[in-house]
Every structure is written in C-alpha cells, then in structure tokens.
Amino acid sequence: MKTAVVRIHRHGGPEVLQYEEAELRSPGPGEVLLAQTAIGLNFADTYQREGEAGPHDTAAMPIILGGQGAGVIETVGSGVSLFKPGDRVAYIHPGAYAERRVVPAGTLLHLPPQISDEVAAATLLRGLTAEYLVRRLYKIKPGDVALVHAAAGGMGLLLGQWANALGARVIGTVGADSKVDIAKAHGCRDVIVYSREDFAALTMELTNGVGADVIYDGVGKSAFLKSLDCIRPMGMVISYGTASGNVGAFDLQLLHRKSIIVTRPTLRTWIATRTDYEAAAAAFFDAVISGKVRAEVNRSYALRDIRRAHEELESRATVGPAVIIP
Template sequence: MKTSVVRIHRHGGPEVLQYEEVDLPAPGDGEVQIRQTAIGLNFADTYQREGEAGPHDGGAMPIILGGQGAGIIEAVGQNAGTFMAGDRVAYISPGAYAERRNVAVGRLLHLPAEISDQVAAATLLRGLTAEYLVRRLYKVKPGNTVLVHAAAGGMGLILGQWAKALGARVIGTVGANSKIDIARAHGCDEVIVYTGEDFAARTMELTGGTGVDVIYDGVGKDAFLKSLDCVRPMGMVISYGTASGNVGQFDLQLLHRKSIIVTRPTLRTWIAARADLEAAAAAFFEAVISGKVRADVNRSYSLRDTRRAHEELHSRSTTGAAIIIP
C-alpha cells in the first residue's frame, strides 16, 4: 500500500519539508494500522526539523515528522491487545505526518466518545505535558501563585486553565496586546505584555515582592534567566520548552541566594510506563469533558500545506492549537 507523508531529507527551515508517497507495510507484531483523521502540530516538530533536541530521537534520514495523531484502526497485527479494527484511537509517537501509518499498541489510547479526533490530535501531547507539569512535577494547589509564559500559546492556554481549576492565582505573559483577552479567557488573573514591560519586575510587584511559587517556561532563552528574578525563595522554575532557543550554560550560583529549584523535564519520561500514560490521559480527558480545560482547535492545514503551517508557527503570531488534516 502507498501512503502520503511529509518528511525531510536534511535538517533546515520549512523549505526542507517534502510531500511524498511511500510504501506502507502491513502492521507487524504488536502494531495496528491507522487511517488518520487528524494530526497534531506542535512547536516541538520544528525542533526535529531543524535538528535540535525535540520530543523524539531524529533517526536516519529521511524522517517523517510529527509526534501525535488520531484516527480509525483499519488493520491489526498479531498481539494487538484490546485494539480492534474500527476503534477510534489517539497516540503520541514519532512519524505522524502521514495519511496512514502503523503504530505500536503500547503508545495507543482509546478515545472516549466525548473527545473528538480533532481535539485529541491537536492537544494530546500538550494535555499530557500539562498534566505532569501541574499535577506531578509541581503539584499546584489552592493558594499557589503561578507564572505561565506564552500564556496565549497552545501549551499556555491549557496550563493557565488547569492551574486555575486547581485553585491557583495565574499570572501570564504574552507578546502582544491582542493576546491579553485570550490569556484572560483561559485562566489568567493578570496578564503581562513582556514586549512592553519588564515581566520580572511586574511579577514581583503583583506578588508584593514575594515572587511566584512556580514558573512554567516554554520560551527558553528569552525568558529563563529573568524568570529566576521573580520566583519566590525555594520556588521552582520549570523549563519545559525552548521556543526562543536553548537556555545554554548558566551559573548555578544564580540559584543559591533563593535556593531556587530548576528542572528541564520531557514528557516521554513521564509517560514511559504504560500505567503512567493511561493515568495521565484519563486525567486530561476528564479535565476536558468536565469543562475545567477547554481544548479548542483554532486552525487547520492540509497535509500538502504543512510547509505553510511551519512558517506560521515560526512567526509567533498564532494562538491556540492547530491540526493537519490528511
């Protein structure tokens, strides 16, 4: 069988993305074959395209990009467990930019009837990332004050809502005045436009000079060091992404004065065990179904138009989650 894919033969900018047809074998042992109805689009995909450390190991060229999707099982291999043809499923696994693909059952999740394919494909990776960030790595509780960088982005929208639902006061940063209302509508009590004012100084002012309990930083280079200035003593700064570039080396003595805890986690280690994957997904699906987290899909692209999707991701002008429709 032939299937359409988007892949790269070398690392680089959006121009290296190629729409091609490849052979797709029958599903092997422990695999199923999925006809994809929606594919997730994440900033982390651009790291893999550029050859930076992304959510998955790069592997040998050519590489089919993408890390999450949803669809219908069309065929099953041996030892497919509880998965059968006709099931609606979603997954986090490399090689998602494809019309049809094979996926190991260990990475598959059955989708509840209340969760659409589009929402699952657009938000599963972000949702599971948010789950461990607010419920396990730092357990947000009533009375906490949190700072969410890029609060109007795909991750920021989920983090702000979930932290708010857990009882926290949420301060968000955004890059433009046009994003203030979006951030406020998704959990932020106060919003700082970091291009117009010093976010660290403003955060300290908003917290009466104390600083926040935890900072969720998906920005990286442009935000990390200043974040150390506005976290409270013994607070935590979580660098979970590097949209503006890698943080690079920094002096550990910067943490000494306030006993700051800094961590650079990755989702794959937090869902490596099947039980952790299932528990995280159940928590995220419950948050969406209950209305604690609105997981909206803001825009979509065709598989042929993936290059434009990456260009718009780089523009930093987009908000919310997007999908690719095969």
C-alpha cells in the same frame, strides 16, 4: 500499498518539507494499521525539522515528522488484544505526518466519545505535558501563584486554565496586546506584555515582593534567567520548552540566594509506563469533559499545506493549537 507522507531529506527551514508517497507495510506483531483523521502540529516539530530535537533524535534520513495523531484502526497485527479494527484512538509516537501509518499498539489510547479526533490530535501531547506539570512535577494547590510564560500559546492556554481550576492565581506573559484578552479568558488573572513590560518587576509587584511559587517556562533563552528574579524563595522554575532558543549554561550560584529549584523535564519520562500513560490521559480527558479545561482547535491545514503551517507556527502570530487534516 502507498500512502501520502510529509518528510525531510535534510534539515533546514520549511522549504525542506516534502509531500511525497511512501510504501506502507502491513502491521507486524504488536502493531496496528491506522487511517489517520487528524495529526497534531507542535512547535517541537520545527526543532526536529531544523535538527535541534536533541540527542534522542537519531533517525536516519528521510524522516517523517510529527509526533501525535488520531484516527481509526484498520487492521491489527498478531498479539494485539486491547484494540480492534474500528476503534477510535489517539497516540504519541514519531512519524505522524502521514495519511496512513503503522504504529505500536502500546502507543495508542482509546478515545472517549466526548473527545473529537481533531481535539485529541491537536492537544494530546500538550495535554499530557500540562497534566504532569500541574499535577505531578509541581502539585498546584489553592493559593499558589503560578507564572505562565507564553500564556496565549498552545501550552499556555492549557496551563493557565488547569492551574486556575486547581486554585492557583495565574499570572501570564504574552508577546502582544492582542493576546491579553485571550490569556485572561483562559485562566490568567493578570497578564503582562513582556515585549514592552518588565515581567519580573511586575510579577514581584503583583505578589507584594514575594514572587511566584512556580514558573512554567516554555520560552527558554529569552525568559529563563529573568524568571529567577521573580520566583519566591524555594520556588520552582520549570523549563519545559525552548521556543526562543536553548537556555544554555548558567551560573548555579544564581540559585543560591533563594534556594531556587530548577528542572528541565521531558514528557516521555513522565509517561514511560503504560500505567502512567493511561492515567495521565484519563486525567486530561476528564479535565476536558468536565469543562475545567477547554481544549480547542484554532486552525487546520491540509497535509499538502505543511510548509505554510510551519511558517505560520514559527511566526509567533498564531494563537492556540492547530491540526493537520490528512
């Protein structure tokens, strides 16, 4: 059997993305064959395409991109007991840009009926990231001040809403005036347009000179060092993404004066066990079902249109999550 896939044979820009046919094997022990109904599109996909995904990305070419999706199980391999044909599921696992694929059953999550395939595929990775960022790595509590960079982006929309629902005062930064109202509609009380305003100075002004309790930085190089100027003493700066480039080396003495805590986490360690994976997903699905977090899909693309999808993703002109429909 063959299936349509998008893969790369070398690293580079959107032009290296190839829509092709590939052989599809039967599921082995502990695996399932999944007919995908939706595939997530994440900025991290562009890092893998460019060869900047980090030391963990050692797959041999050609590589099928993508890291999350949703669909219906068609067949199961031996030893699979938690899932059966016909189950609606979502997952986080490399190689998502495909119409059908074989995945380890341990990567799958049952989808509640209230969560659509499109929402699950577009937001699962971001949702589980937001979960550990606001509930476990830094436990947001009422009265906290949280600064969220790129507050109108896919992650920013979730972080702003969830932190607000947990009682934080959320300050967001955005790159354009057109995104101010979007950020405010998703949990931000105050919004700073960083392209024309000094976000560090304004954050200090908005907090009466104290600074934010926690800063969520998915931007990286262009935002990280300046974030150290507007965190409170003993506050935490969380560098969870590098949309503007890697932070790179910096002088640890910059943390000394205010005893600043800096961390560079990754989702895979926070959902490494099945127990943590299921608990994080349950918390995210509950937040969506209860209305604390609106998980929205703002754009959709055909799998054949993947080059345009990557071009628009990298343009920074897009707002919120997108999904690929096989």
